[in-house]
Amino acid sequence: MIFRQLFDIESSTYTYLLGCENTHEAIVIDPVFEQHARDSALIRELGLKLRYALDTHVHADHVTGAWLMSQTLGAQSVIAEHARVTGTDVNVSDGDVLGFGNCSVTVRATPGHTDGCLTYVTRDQDMAFTGDCLLIRGAGRTDFQAGNAHQMWQSIQEQIFTLPDTCLLYPGHDYSGRTVSTVKEEKAFNPRIGGEALEEDFVGYMNNLALPHPRLIDIAVPANLRSGRPKDDRLPGTIEWGPVMVNFAGIPEVAPDWVARHRGDLYLLDVRSRGEFEGQLEHIESAVLIPLDELRERLEEIPTDKPVVAVCQSGKRSAMATQILQSSGYPESANLAGGMIQWHRLGLPCNAHS
The missing domain is CATH 3.60.15.10 (Ribonuclease Z/Hydroxyacylglutathione hydrolase-like)
Known part of the structure; x- marks a missing residue:
């Protein structure tokens, strides 16, 4: 069991x-x-x-x-x-x-x-x-x-x-x-x-x-005595800017295909190295490169008028980036689930094919 x-x-x-x-x-x-x-x-x-x-x-x-x-x-x-x-x-x-x-x-x-x-x-x-x-x-x-x-x-x-x-x-x-x-x-x-x-x-x-x-x-x-039902019937913690799912580790995530359809409404933050950004997995069109090691010192470069989706190779470094964003005044932020590996697996468009 x-x-x-x-x-x-x-x-x-x-x-x-x-x-x-x-x-x-x-x-x-x-x-x-x-x-x-x-x-x-x-x-x-x-x-x-x-x-x-x-x-x-x-x-x-x-x-x-x-x-x-x-x-x-x-x-x-x-x-x-x-x-x-x-x-x-x-x-x-x-x-x-x-x-x-x-x-x-x-x-x-x-x-x-x-x-x-x-x-x-x-x-x-x-x-x-x-x-x-x-x-x-x-x-x-x-x-x-x-x-x-x-x-x-x-x-x-x-x-x-x-x-x-x-x-x-x-x-x-x-x-x-x-x-x-x-x-x-x-x-x-x-x-x-x-x-x-x-x-x-x-x-x-x-x-x-x-x-x-x-x-x-x-x-x-x-x-x-109402089985936990709120008086206003509202579900708590609803995130309105996108279909965000919080995983068991507490990291908010969004699915790659949804991100691909809404790229123009999002700030895509790629936290890989420059070599990875231009390398085999390429990068998403309009994504901005700020390596994870530099993120805390460059937070002022990230706008607050759009939801931020963090991107890396597999979704691990970008999960850390999402935690940094969440604790630094960017509540509308999430991790790209599965990173660029999953992005390619689904056949979603990259910079070279846009």
Whole structure:
């Protein structure tokens, strides 16, 4: 199975991408609204077709990206029926199975942090995604959104600790850089519910956490009760000057054939050496040569009234040029995907043939 663990530094949220190696159907668990460009780029680069965008619960510290995944990638949004979220595509309950290609996850109801919390378990019970129920050496707070420490005790004991000891546990959050645990570890070492802890020990611990409310709770909860759908229905991060795609490395890129059709509307910045510019791969008509090594000292030569497309041999040096432009006051800038190699592969016109 294809598996990736992603992290949002602002909310310390983990997002998980699971895909079937045979069919390339996939699911994403707990996507973050602000990380949509990153996550969708990874899905695109891995050649995956997203079938479901799952939330483990109604989050209080970030807005879900489920609606965005539905709008842009055709995924169906999934959350617990008991969460009472509007606009979601699939409402699930304990025991339901969600398939993606030849893989699947089973829904386990694990209320306690909220009354609509879920844990998703892979078919072979070798991985479980516990949301904010059981954390690594911790457990989600139980003091708002109908949370209940007694209920969480039962959820962990009956739904998570009954999984095989070797089952890998992937939480919704971690604030100390920990990424994964196992059922056996948490049974033994979790300071809230592990070892010889009894229910009254766990409840007493949880009821005395005295944590401040999440900073974004008044924004996140109402938005997440709409499945992350903005009130104005606007898709964030839309780039209007061209069909720009941001890759998983964070570099905005445009396709060569689109650039060829819009050369007159763009400033084409070739960052190769003079020899390469006049060499075998030639150069695009109207492209201006500023070698990458000189770019930072010659930025004032680049106009700001046109979008800038950086060009090199393979798209690697021009990716660095794009980063320099983006950080130097040229937000309408992008990399020519694949560089002059891809340009020639497509048979697009160069200076000698224009």
